[in-house]
Amino acid sequence: MAVQVDWDSKVCSHSGNCVKTLPRVFKVENKKFVIDPAAATDEEVLAAVKACPSGALKIRS
């Protein structure tokens, strides 16, 4: 099973890093932010979460 990602909307600074670097996983659909971790490898998802500048994205443990 792919890793699970949590997003904290109150912490997010909307830098757009994740949607730009991994649009398959992080996307805006019908004005809602959705995350589909299964659309990429775990390594790609982990790298995107690590690069999230605000810390709004977290790997669910």
Add this chain to the structure above:
Amino acid sequence: MNIDYDPFFSAHPEDPYPVYAALRREAPVYWAERSKTWVVSRYDDVMSVLKDTARFSSDAMATVLVGATPRRSYDGTPGAPRPSVVTSDPPVHTALRDVVNRGFTPRQISAWKPEVEKIVDECVANMRAKTSFDLVADLSNPMPVIVIANVLGVDPARYADFRKWATIITMGMNGSKRHLGFVGSGAAAASTEMSKYLAEIIARKTSASGNDLISVLVRAKEGDVMTAQEAIIFANLLLFAGSETTTNLIGNAICALLGQPETLARVQANLQLIAPVIEETLRWDPPVHYLFRRATQDVEVSGTVIPEASIVTILLGSANRDETACGSDAAEFILDRKMANPHLAFGFGAHFCLGASLARMEATAALQRVIPLLSNARRTSVAVNYIDSFQFRGPAALPMEWT
């Protein structure tokens, strides 16, 4: 090597990078005696301090830069304004940030784009009408001020005042007049004057139902809002933090390209490359070189114990050139760089620059117009003078003439 570095006394305006390299190599946690601050220069250390808001308080941004009275954080007195989003720590910061984030969503920023492009076009038309021009005075300096002023609803007749206030505040806060103190340098008076004018604007907005930034911030919506007094603090910060920094980002990008004619030619042939130009400029020669934090307890960093209550200087400008994080070619400006780690020009973590997307959009709009023009213009002075600031870095002027 005997390292001589101090955030407020070292004179390295042309090139601070060699001393940063020496710090990283030989004294990654360096005591700067004159300013009484620990200087952290390695990427991993800078990153961990930025992320650790519990052990490194942002109140140092106020105590060090504007001489504010030290305090742990907002004490919760009813009616008292909370500290600004820059100087507060969680949980106060988290609540404030949630409010201001509403004004800076990607959708909000793209809505400002046509207006920003129009302002850039006006600046460029003005430059074209003259035989010689200054890319800083005629474009990179006025444009971001006008953008923020428009967003806040400032009268265009007052733009020059805002630029004047910003310059005085910078000199007194982190430039050549710092030794006179925030009050003695005139920075406090400039800041008060600016706040007074902003208070008038905000007073008119509190009843408004508009979608402009101030209305969004003060209008009761879901969750937290800002009081009018907090909105004044924030607007003051915006005008200041949102103009000077973008001016320097644009100036540093142009300087980098002028220093690398081959790269410039590549970008001129393909303006899609402006995005990597901006990112590499942010990494290689960022507009903000350091931030401050206060250690809330003894903390060990790279083998050195930083004692509780110490002021810590985090060198973003050095972290971005750290070979261990950015590669052995970190000292070079490389357009095709693949970054394994993000650059820290906008900070990282809870205080990550609120205006990052706006800065990128403004810089893109400016460079899209300026880069093609550089084939018909040449510099009238090759030497670059830097602005009067230890903390911020960018060219004070880029005089050019049409060819």
